[in-house]
Amino acid sequence: MIPEQRRDFIYRYVHEKNVASFNELAELMSVSHMTVRRDIQLLEEEGKVVAINGGVKLNNLLKSELPWREKAELHHDVKRKMGALAAMLIEPGQTLYLDAGTTLFEVAKAVAASHCFNLTVVTNDFSISHYLMDMPHITLYHTGGLVDQRNRSCIGKSAASFLHTINIDVAFLSSSSWDLARGMSTPSEGKASVKEAVLTVSRRRVLVCDSSKYGKYGMFHICALNQLTDIVSDVHLPADAQQEIQQQGIKLHLVESDEGAHYAEAGR
Template structure:
């Protein structure tokens, strides 16, 4: 395995498990402890990870998101449960926005399966491809600058199209959120799109599994109190739930089955 492949593996692994020991990484990669330490040192210099006693964890400051395919393989059960909970907020005849992401893809699957006649706007190519042949879905894609890594459109062109719309319910994804920093992203183009959605939608709903909580990116999107609802999985710590309840946001816990 080449150095870049090892480092991508480590970064992906940490998105799933949050932290890992040097010894476990050496076994997983079948390399020496010294090789792992060199990889970790390089990743730390890039700002992606932080070394801890005997191991490594993700940096709370998110520098880069995982590619779409890698994200789709993580926390799948949580995303499916969140998608099912999102569908219950949708009524026939509504205009729905589905943000780019693997959790919103699960929401798209659930909405389509209920055969509700709705209009869906999305900036996500995977979602639009899935919905394209659904006769009960009136589908719009935002267009705009293509983000190949995340299979979506970002930037001002996409944002300007969204600003021209009146949206009933927007399901917004994020790679990073917490009470202190609100919603954020390491990508300026994504921030522009999400801020346009927040301004255009009557009801804004964050959909996020608990692994995204406690991280923040360079570009601030909004404080949490600008959201109407948050749909999350039952792995979010109770202490965080209690703090969220004080913010008077509609909270919907998607229970894993």
């Protein structure tokens, strides 16, 4: 691997594992410990990771996100289960918003396979709109706007302006970072404006996000968690977070993360 490929590998690996040792990274890439340390130092200077004793972890302050294709490979089993659970929250005839991202792509697949007819779906995600294009029981709108090529979606003021013209029954939202202290956040100002617009026009607001993103935060605040009506996540969400979320009156829906496990729901 050339240096850029190594640093990209380290960042993707730490995104998936949250923490990694110098030893395992050196073995995986067949390079010396010194090479790994130099690569990590550069990633740390970019604000992407934090060096710890014997290894490295993901920086809780996210300054960038992985591209769509690479994110799609992470936690796929959990994302699929969350998508199936989220689709259980919809009813025939509703207008839905599907936010951008690989987790929401799984929601789109589950919505398309559901028995709900006469649905209207609004999205800013090109992968989702392409997937739903030939579904006869779904009326489809795309927000348009500035194209974020890394994430295959539209962001910014134009997309937000379109969203302000419609009323949404159920909005399914994604987030790269969320917790009780800082709420939902993102490293992208353009994404923030779209999500803020969705929140103002939606009757039911559902965050669909796995526990690996809990405790992370981005520069741009979107909303406090108590502005959401539901959260769909997995059982590895910290127990104290589960309890406080329910105490705030938010419906918390959790899926098991092991293959073949059943769905679980908390706080009904």
